[in-house]
Amino acid sequence: MKDATTMAETGTHNSGTSVASQLIRELELNGPFPDPRTDTDHESLVSIYPELAAVPTADIDIPSPEGGVPGRLYRAPGEALAGLVWVHGGAFIAGGLDMPEAHWVSLYLASHGVSVLSLDYRKALHGVRYPAPSNDVLAGWKWALENLDVLGLGTAEDLHLGGASAGAALTAALTGRLRDGAGQMPASLLLAYPLVHARLPPLSADLVGKMAGVPDDLAFGPDFIRDINLNFAGSEENFRDPHAFAGEGGLEGFPPVYIINSEADTLRASGELFAAQLEAAGVRVRMDMEPGSMHGHLDHPHTAPARHSVERMRAWLRARTAAPADRQLPSL
Template structure:
């Protein structure tokens, strides 16, 4: 997703990208080592995982999902939502598929969720409603995840998926719904406008490829495309960083190191701490935005292991306390 941080023409970069997707659909992934067969060949332990496509029923026709289960007892359950700027991404991208396979291979059952994209005039709250429907389905079908109660059911997402799941958590709190055991956010954007970048982030962005540099204009335009109106920018059910965070469950944030979106993750962690919420924030060294979509990289493999440890928690495995402190 190319971005220079400023508009170069009357048509914004975000608008060009949206138009291309509406006309031509997503570009095929040129990589030859991230499909399912390649992943299982490289990581044989993933071959034991059952991955079953489902459709979560909704008033609008259904949301695609995929259930991942390993043989034996489930230590926890996780509803996971991929990113893609609200306009791209699917259940087959490594950020969705490989992450789910990895977690399931360590005893964490996963419901990976898709959602309608903000294309062809579709706006908020449609994608948010899809994620809500998936979460409610999981809470009502715990046995499909190998769980007896919702006490071990967690929620999370990456990038735009993190925005959707954080906002859903705010909505569940306001609606007195079933809250997740914890919220796990990978390189999240939970604010409608990009917060100011620290000097450290600015320095880290030096040399980053232009298609991974998301400046304030791009962020505003892509969020406006999702929201439909700037009036929605202050709605915490769309952007959790704009609302009251009291009552949130424990939150774990994994930021990419060289990523402008770090500013949102870091601000959100500070907001959570101020609200008295248990939060842990970590930065993955050597990573750029979307690093979980690169399963053979060291940062991605380190991050999924961080996710595993968080979701297992010390309640069963004695890993020690993992909430209550901010760490960078």
């Protein structure tokens, strides 16, 4: 993201153009930004983490009333002790199944006994708005429930839901939709550095101090957050819709929730407030902060914070899984 110093303070370029609007315009004109890294492709990940090579994967197209939803299956080699439907982030406008936050996280979890369905979704570009991305995730969730055997699961009680950043926003809000009648609830909800409020909550004094050393392109100010969320929601009226932003409504009846916040990340304010809201609603919630991390740290698989967080995720999922039974794994 460009000209982010101004973004962090006001959300605008010097010309007065919203940074979010400029970013959206660039993506609509030119498509996704290429990842300049040369060590996060599949072959590089396997060379560094050889255990990932044992994970069978398959790209699928999930049918939905609004068109196909791209997904990728990662089956645990052996007994699947849990299953996870996982959704990547990208400010609702970017990201995909190949980014490490999606691909590496899914490979790692599958290599440790957690089968994963990683989902893509329609981006809020070219007029796409809420609820389209949410509907895509709902279609993927329902597909997973209907195809537990493909994930090596014997019961839906072992199927969890989660996501990172914008993916966390989508899955948290979808959990509210499920609670309100859209389908079966997940065993638990797993959120990495989530933004679940329409507007960025106030930053604590500690967080303000932590942000002092953060690169400008990761210092997401309140105006930028508002503009990105408005682009997704389509209207400020939808800012009040808890099926778009889970933190804007009641949370009673949610399953257990695990939140992993990045340490130096303005979105940490949303994760912290959400944890407090969940606790007040009587929901079992655990919140951890990953030391030394900035927003999106799961997208950096060769760093200690990413490795530590994905291990936290594995432990959470395994601890909330029924005792494994004899489960036959169909061919992908």
